[in-house]
Amino acid sequence: MALIYPIGGGKGGVGKSFVTANLGVLLANQGYSVAIVDLDLGGSNLHTFFGLNKSKNGINRFLNQDCKTLEETAEPTAVNNLFIINSFNSQLGISNLFSAQKLKIINAIQKLPFDFVLLDLGAGTNYNTIDFFLSSDKGMFVCIPEPTSIENTFRFINAVYLRKLQHLLKQRAFNAIVLELSNGSKNAVIKAYDIVHSVIRENPQKGEKLKSQLDKLEFKFVINQFRKSVDKTIGFKIEKTCNRHFYSRFQFLGNISYDERVHNSVVARTVYMEKYAYTLTAIDLLNIAKKLTGVEQSTVRVTEDCYETV
Numbered sequence: 001m002a003l004i005y006p007i008g009g010g011k012g013g014v015g016k017s018f019v020t021a022n023l024g025v026l027l028a029n030q031g032y033s034v035a036i037v038d039l040d041l042g043g044s045n046l047h048t049f050f051g052l053n054k055s056k057n058g059i060n061r062f063l064n065q066d067c068k069t070l071e072e073t074a075e076p077t078a079v080n081n082l083f084i085i086n087s088f089n090s091q092l093g094i095s096n097l098f099s100a101q102k103l104k105i106i107n108a109i110q111k112l113p114f115d116f117v118l119l120d121l122g123a124g125t126n127y128n129t130i131d132f133f134l135s136s137d138k139g140m141f142v143c144i145p146e147p148t149s150i151e152n153t154f155r156f157i158n159a160v161y162l163r164k165l166q167h168l169l170k171q172r173a174f175n176a177i178v179l180e181l182s183n184g185s186k187n188a189v190i191k192a193y194d195i196v197h198s199v200i201r202e203n204p205q206k207g208e209k210l211k212s213q214l215d216k217l218e219f220k221f222v223i224n225q226f227r228k229s230v231d232k233t234i235g236f237k238i239e240k241t242c243n244r245h246f247y248s249r250f251q252f253l254g255n256i257s258y259d260e261r262v263h264n265s266v267v268a269r270t271v272y273m274e275k276y277a278y279t280l281t282a283i284d285l286l287n288i289a290k291k292l293t294g295v296e297q298s299t300v301r302v303t304e305d306c307y308e309t310v
């Protein structure tokens with residue numbers, strides 16, 4: 001069965017597609033079969049990172065039953081072992097899926113016969129995005145070291161947990177707790193951990209069961225567009241906060257350095273890792289890919305403007 005990593009984060013333009021494309025390349029280079037799936041249905045552009053503007057729309061073809069399986073819509077990229085399932089914005093309404101269509105996509109993703117499946121999600125916290133994120137018990141958040149992005153990441157994580165709790169507790173019980181916590185106010189911001197605390201308080205046995213189900217979730221996150229002036233430990237601080245509040249495991253995989261050449265690679269429609277394999281940013285990505293596959297992180301020595309692998 002594939003290891004499925006939805007890649008989300010709430011805020012737009014932080015590098016979700018960049019990270020998906022480049023981790024896809026690195027995992028494929030390690031010999032794994034990898035599918036990257038564009039699930040940013042209203043604003044898809046994963047194909048552009050590979051210069052594939054004439055490819056067919058895989059998600060649409062699957063939903064329209066032009067292809068029986070989602071696997072059939074996977075197209076090879078120029079990188080060995082790496083396949084892409086596209087979703088262009090050609091069809092009105094594709095971003096507003098019916099629930100049955102969403103479930104059809106999620107079920108098909110769970111059957112994809114690859115070692116790794118990376119899902120490139122759109123920005124925001126709409127139900128499509130959150131449900132795609134919850135199609136796996138694993139997931140990855142991308143955020144940048146700015147308060148707006150960090151705030152949106154926490155909002156996204158909270159939305160993921162609220163949706164998960166809605167499924168686990170069943171709608172009526174969930175609504176009753178939300179009503180109690182919101183104190184009648186429609187605008188109250190409900191925190192997922194308050195719901196868990198409420199269940200534990202009311203019914204400790206049910207609370208323990210809930211905690212053990214949340215414990216199965218395993219989330220990773222990266223800080224992208226990292227600049228030298230930023231506090232290097234910010235990722236670890238976020239990791240600590242998440243582990244304290246969400247009853248699941250969060251692992252900070254590392255910082256990905258900001259590099260002007262990312263822009264050049266996008267303009268050239270060539271995936272960054274293929275064009276700039278020896279930059280700080282490339283080595284950051286490589287170390288993150290190694291952590292994902294459990295291969296020991298190579299020892300690196302940091303010099304003024306490059307890393308040397310020792």
Ligand SMILES: Nc1ncnc2c1ncn2[C@@H]1O[C@H](COP(=O)(O)OP(=O)(O)OP(=O)(O)O)[C@@H](O)[C@H]1O
Nearest residue numbers: 012013014015016017018123225257258259262263
């Ligand atoms: N490490 C980086 N260094 C420099 N620029 C970067 C880096 N990562 C991403 N970018 C820039 O940020 C832009 C947005 O990246 P990307 O499209 O991957 O974001 P996104 O989170 O997928 O956005 P959206 O929410 O719109 O889908 C890219 O076009 C690229 O120019």
Ligand SMILES: [Mg+2]
Nearest residue numbers: 016017040121
């Ligand atoms: Mg994107």
